[in-house]
Amino acid sequence: MTAIFLSGWGLLRVGQINLTFSDLFFLISFSISALRGRLSVTPFRSLTPFWLAGLVMMLGGLFIGSIINGDPLRWVNIALQYTVAFLCIPILLMQQEEGTIRKAPLIFMLGIACSEAVGIAASAFLTYHDTLHWLGDGFITGNGRLGSMAGQPNPNGAVVAFSLPMLLYSMRHRLIGGLAGVACLILLLWGLMLSASFTGFSASLLAIFTTLLLMGVRYIFRLGLAVAVAAGLFFASGAPLPKAFQERVGNAVESGDINQAGTFLNRSQLMEEAWGFAEDYTVIGMGVDRYRELSAYDNPVHNLFLLIWNEGGAIAFCGLIVLLGLIALLAANGLRTSRDKGAMAVAVVLVFLIYTLSYPHMYSRMWVMPVMVALATIYVPRKARPEAARLIYARPVGPQPLPEL
Numbered sequence: 089m090t091a092i093f094l095s096g097w098g099l100l101r102v103g104q105i106n107l108t109f110s111d112l113f114f115l116i117s118f119s120i121s122a123l124r125g126r127l128s129v130t131p132f133r134s135l136t137p138f139w140l141a142g143l144v145m146m147l148g149g150l151f152i153g154s155i156i157n158g159d160p161l162r163w164v165n166i167a168l169q170y171t172v173a174f175l176c177i178p179i180l181l182m183q184q185e186e187g188t189i190r191k192a193p194l195i196f197m198l199g200i201a202c203s204e205a206v207g208i209a210a211s212a213f214l215t216y217h218d219t220l221h222w223l224g225d226g227f228i229t230g231n232g233r234l235g236s237m238a239g240q241p242n243p244n245g246a247v248v249a250f251s252l253p254m255l256l257y258s259m260r261h262r263l264i265g266g267l268a269g270v271a272c273l274i275l276l277l278w279g280l281m282l283s284a285s286f287t288g289f290s291a292s293l294l295a296i297f298t299t300l301l302l303m304g305v306r307y308i309f310r311l312g313l314a315v316a317v318a319a320g321l322f323f324a325s326g327a328p329l330p331k332a333f334q335e336r337v338g339n340a341v342e343s344g345d346i347n348q349a350g351t352f353l354n355r356s357q358l359m360e361e362a363w364g365f366a367e368d369y370t371v372i373g374m375g376v377d378r379y380r381e382l383s384a385y386d387n388p389v390h391n392l393f394l395l396i397w398n399e400g401g402a403i404a405f406c407g408l409i410v411l412l413g414l415i416a417l418l419a420a421n422g423l424r425t426s427r428d429k430g431a432m433a434v435a436v437v438l439v440f441l442i443y444t445l446s447y448p449h450m451y452s453r454m455w456v457m458p459v460m461v462a463l464a465t466i467y468v469p470r471k472a473r474p475e476a477a478r479l480i481y482a483r484p485v486g487p488q489p490l491p492e493l
Contacts (some may be wrong), residue, residue: 091117092192093199095457096247098239099223106169110453118180131182132467135414142410143174146396149404150376158375158399166376169451174411177456181464189468192461193254193432194263200251201272204279207236207244211282234282243454245288246443248280250458252292253299253435260303260428291442295435302423302431355390355446358383362394373401392444412441415459422466433462 094100094110101108121127130136147167154163181189210219210227211234219227226235238244255276259269280292361383365374379388379398389395397405419437423430440459444450 089188089192089195092195092457092461095196096200096203096250096454097237098243098452098454099227099237106452108453110457111172114177114180114453118176121180121183126183127179128183129179131178132414132418135418138410139414140175142407142414143170145407145410146170146400146404147407149373149400149402149407150396152403153369153373153378153400154375156372156375157369158378162376166449166451169449173451173453173456177453177460178464181460182468184464184468186468189461189464190261191263193465194258196458196461197251197254197258197272197276200247201275203237203244204248204275207234208275208278208282233284234279236279236283238454241283242285242287242447243452245280245283245285246291246439247454247458248276248283249288249291249295249439249442250436251276253295253432253439254458254462256296256299256303257428257432287442287446291439294442295439298438299431299435302434303428354385358385358387358389359391359394361385362389362391362398365398366394369398369401371401373397373399373404375399388448390446390448392447392450395448412444415463416441418463418467422463425466429462429465433466436462 091110091114094108094113097110098108100110102112118127132139147163147170150166151160151163154160181192184192207227211232214228216225216228216230216232224239226240227237228234229241233241234244235241236244238247252273255264255269255272258264259266264272280288362379365379365382374382376399377388379395380386383389389398393405393408396408400407415437419430419433421430422433436458440450440455443455447455450456
């Protein structure tokens, strides 16, 4: 629970390496479960071989590219990060008790709400220079954007977008009270506006709409009415929008010109360059972290598909497609077993897929943890109730069915 709560707090690191406090608590939990023999070797049951094949293909393609064109030592770091994120996390989560996993979306959401509360309070009383030494240049940026405990504004917008479907799910199932849920909603939305992330804003709107649509019409009407009243009161009060949000998001929405949305033009230039590189690295990639070296912009392309294709070639690209396809399939199949859980999972996975189009390597746990938490609520095996188990005619309760291929 602590690992899940802190998974969006990228600033809390152990030293200068990419090991967060969340990772530390996760490794402790993983070790304890391993010693007790409680790890699930088949987290996705019948689909586990396909999942492993996709992960091996992606990492294998990156390895071949690094051996031929790059530095194999860089591959070791990337391989370890992706293995922890895409294999160890589901192995641990999928063997937890149903009662624990039922609360996991609430715990993740509360972690992000607390992060936004810290950031909002800091932005009200502190400046960029006040926080620079202790919290880095991403907690509050020079132009006033809020990265909060996520460490940067864009990831901060992403974790808020992940949290909103989980908040709606928690309120729907009364895991959190109405007033507390509204308070968390206000914190999340205000933190989202202070982050001034166009991608985060768009992903959040789409996540909310998808969740409400799949949960049912009556739920849409009730929450939609509450949101409309809250929005009306806000605009009627004359309260100004955060300056950074108005410049990076508001102007793009008002004008309908996406070129005004933050760094859209710079990312488009990187993607155009990546298409050119792909012609030379279609089969065998350039190797891990080589894109930054070869790029005229000294940055990796902010598109996971193009980055994996260039650094790992066709094999790695196909492996990535397998992994993302299985994630989408698992989320969509959840609608068959539980409409509310499936709605939350579909919305969370949709946010993840949106960011694959606007972000480089996504092995950080703040990207993968919310996806696996949402899927775990659907596929963690249910245990029969004691009173039902005593009945001779009681039907055994097994794991949720997985889609057939």
